[in-house]
Amino acid sequence: MKLTEAKQQFILNWGVLGTQWGINRTMAQIHALLLVSIEPLSADEIMAELQISRGNTNMNVRELMDWGIVEKILKPGERKEFFVAEKDIWVVAMRIIKERKRREVEPILSVLEQLKDVEADKNDKEAKQFISMISDIQKFSNQASKGIDGMVKMDEHWFTGTLLKLFK
């Protein structure tokens, strides 16, 4: 397989995988494109490469920056903005995990918290089982949340570690 073809395949497949993850196809494709591009790309280049509109490009690039896995850079003497993806996959994964936690785990907890103060008649079996289920989900989510924090923190240490090594 030729390199160009392989890159295209990668971009296409990353898009499909994205949709399965509940991320929109274009966002995943832009991310893939930036991942395989050594040079930073401008909005126009992204538009041309993926055959998408300016608006679409802008929206999804912004979203990628919100996730912290793409960065806007300015080249001296150029009016245009260019974009680069974080290339260290481990860092990318940690950012995604962190963000998904924020977006997915935390809302669960806040919903459950509200449901806890249901009128609890201690003789009502149904109420009892409901409350115990809510509390189980809470326990589980809290544990998961802590587990994720631990993972991310561990990684930050590791990252700092390697960084420090570089300066030794």
Next chain:
Amino acid sequence: MKLTEAKQQFILNWGVLGTQWGINRTMAQIHALLLVSIEPLSADEIMAELQISRGNTNMNVRELMDWGIVEKILKPGERKEFFVAEKDIWVVAMRIIKERKRREVEPILSVLEQLKDVEADKNDKEAKQFISMISDIQKFSNQASKGIDGMVKMDEHWFTGTLLKLFK
């Protein structure tokens, strides 16, 4: 808050959270409904409770069974089929994690495997960086995959453990 209201809130919110996870609203709502129902429910009861069509109910219940978190049961003397949700949240979570791994991590690996045999000119920097990126993603996914397997296995032991305790 009254119990009935709390249950409805739970079902509604579980639906919203589901969509954020890339799971369709109805499927999440049926799951929530079955979670808070002590008695098994028939298709008609689910339809009535969530105000959805028969076809929709059937499709989503089947999907939940595919995920292994809802079971079909038959009551003696009844023609209808009834459905119950696995109530142990830990078990539910493990099933979901396992299934998501199968559906999300494994496809990544198979895509990457194909991309590896790109014509690798050793002097071509671009090709080199591409291959190294693919291989990084592979390494990461494999590690994640193993990590998940470990978690699930650990849990199965724990589960077997508690089961055994019950029979001691």
Next chain:
DNA sequence: TAAATCTTTCAGTAAATTTTGAAAGTTCGA
């Protein structure tokens, strides 16, 4: 200050996904 160059927004449109409901299929008892 105006013009040029580039970015952002957003109403309208297109595409994808979900849902419906009626028809076809299945199962079981008489």
Next chain:
DNA sequence: TCGAACTTTCAAAATTTACTGAAAGATTTA
């Protein structure tokens, strides 16, 4: 073997989500 009771399927409709492109908004240079 028939028909009642139920489940499954699937084409069409409804809904949701994503995308376009033109217009408005920035920012820089002259």
